Amino acid sequence: MMHDQLKFKKLGIDTQQEHVVYMRSDCHICKSEGFSALTRIKVSNNDKSIVASLNVIESELLSPGEISLSKGAREALQVPEEAYLTLSHIPPVESMKFVRSKIYGHTLTFNALQEIMVDIVQGNYSNVDIAAFITGCAGKMSEEEVTGLTRAMVEVGERLDWGIPVVADKHCVGGLPGNRTTPIVVSIVAACGLTIPKTSSRAITSPAGTADTMETITRVNLSLEEMKQVVKKEGGCFAWGGSVKLSPADDLLIRVERALDIDSEGQLIASVLSKKVSAGATHVVIDIPVGETAKIRSRKTAETLKERLEKVAATVGLRLKVVLTDGTQPVGRGIGPALEAMDVLAVLKNETSAPQDLKERAILLAGDLLELAGEVPNGQGVVVAKEVLETGKAFEKFKAICLAQGGFTLPTFAAFSYQVKAEKAGTVNKIDNRRLAKVAKLAGAPDDPAAGVLFDAPLGKKVVVDEVLYTIFAESEGELSYALEYIANEKDIITIF
Template identity: 35%
Template structure:
């Protein structure tokens, strides 16, 4: 079949998708998500003889007419031998070999390193469709991966992009997530850097939570940098807190994550390689992994977290990273603030004045920073948290944070009161006196995201009173901020319909 090229004003990313009219796809005998071979009929180059794309179908007749093939603009730019209005030859294409390897995993068979490399290569090249990759993710979720497979996947994903070198002793901290208000990286990075260790912290933006480290740091300074800019920042301050999406690190992992999100899947067989791939890409040699355990997290019990930690340490060792895992409590938020800007305020308050706390943020941040200080030889085993608290209490961590902010293009003199929160706010008060027995993380996340987090940085929530506190009827317990009145109203409705995240009770469990 011969079709005329039409430019379509959207970007396909890595998907390598083209669009055909429904009439032409019926004649071709292909379905959406299947592969077609495209050839520039005038090209004499052997390497440009044909290439494979994923088929999407225009059922509406509004995008391409019969006799046309729609190319996204970025795909036209990449395929320089293909021009608008050019005639190309289109034929059905067979699946790549990697498709057979995905079928093996569906059948619960073990994959060798070359088979895994093939899947990753084809994922990055666009030869595997989103349906193919969804099948792979589902197969791993159901059937799992053993240590050999996870090791091979980690190395394959790391090799799919750039690998940077910041020296022999590079440290980092990561979390498996699940706890609202987990802003500890904004405290840990300046503590560790103030002690003289190198810690180039690369973070994602929030995926399922109200704020990620990059979201909160972006309130204080820019977070998107290319490698040469990043090298300059780390060379100057031996630290950074950036968004990793601006770098070409582990594109294969980014592709898999993009498909995992709508599937609500994050299997251990992919989670461990995903974490370690990002660390390998930045040359990390020593890592502390925060493993929150409790309801609403990936690990409901400490035993679940411990089992994961042993597997993680094994795979980390296989790829050349010394890792320690810290199982942490996750029964309520860290600190009181949840949301990009409001978390930046809380972190900055602590860095500037140790006495302001909150205690949960101090303890968790210095626990994790202390492990890194011990791994880096700055403190004896068991003494790291003491040094971390000293660096925080004396203001050395704050001075280092000011320098990091300045190096990243922010205002080093920024104060908590300079940071704006959403103009629409709603306060909630205790309807009775009592003892707080539970703070529901799931409801907090839902309210914060409904209010606009993480995309609206000024939106967020403040949990005034937490588990263990005694409160009186009419006392302020919760506050919502939003950039949008309608979003605030929806968040308020969720609070009222659920009864809010604060659970009150007396000291008696039951009378028998």
């Protein structure tokens, strides 16, 4: 063993994507190198290296000559038991000067943003550093900065080229419970013969993302090569963007944004468009739900976002159509991965109980995408999309894609549930989307796939006393209790007049 090495011991600690290294405070390296808690250090295993945050142990959990790593760090370095790891200081991260500059209100150039993205992807930023960058950009970002950030995020990852002139894609900016139109749109568009390699994020601040929902039905952690094979065979896919690493910086930013509960406009635009460019898309439809308690709260804000999306898209070579939709209430009944998946399947199977609002919105967006891509004449998109859905062609394509990705399973309900009932008779007049989504998150969504809310009180519905407004599902009694404690103090989630 060399003086800068320690023997690896597995402790089995999971810190998600944050790389953490564990050492004794009295080990010879901590003493000689002056390492202290939270120091960022370089850890190497032969030719593989990562940057990790140090956690200091003052117990017999490790011996002075041993070191341990968090699960993610161990997997990144591919460390076997009792391997010897090499430790060293890392030089100051130069791009942090640009982060500090942004915090103080200065504009960042493309080169500065590129340096930041490179350091983030290489693991040189801790979660605290990434949070500082996100917070610094949470205010106003210029159009040039957003374009620069988009380009920088594309350049630090893979970029696909499908070798064809039209590659379709669809995205929703989120902020509206349910609204799981993407799997339906992909199925319709792929059934029409277009190529639509859909990569989706997991939830940032919502109870479910498309990747979370689809994971209750099929495998979404596809490698880049697996994704290409599925698309080649079926024309479309439902892949988690983090597994194919098309815009790896975005996935790292999203993880911290979720913890901060921040999803700023500039980063939203860069996140969406970088994923589309990286996936090789040429024609994209974007859904922006607008409502008082949606992510985008006013028509004016939506129009501004629409304009900025279109301008940045043009600079990075995308043909884009932005659709402003109703964001005053949830779409469909399910809020949470498995419950939303049930809605998707009901629509695709043309079940009589399927939520019609989800069906109609999916048909609208699929029709717009078919027209944008030149597959059908303008004005005929909705007609064609509806026919493909109602004849069962979309469901057949959906199943084929799922099977090509590794399987097709049916989502299930969580073990524990509670019905929230109307305390008075009247008409549903208003729904607080944000607080309803929070109920689903407190119940465990999206980390517990079957957790969430089954909603049954759309605007305009007449209800009687004790009629069920929504049902909370949780995978443990404790999480169900969290949600119930919250709603006990929140009387106006659903307003009845």
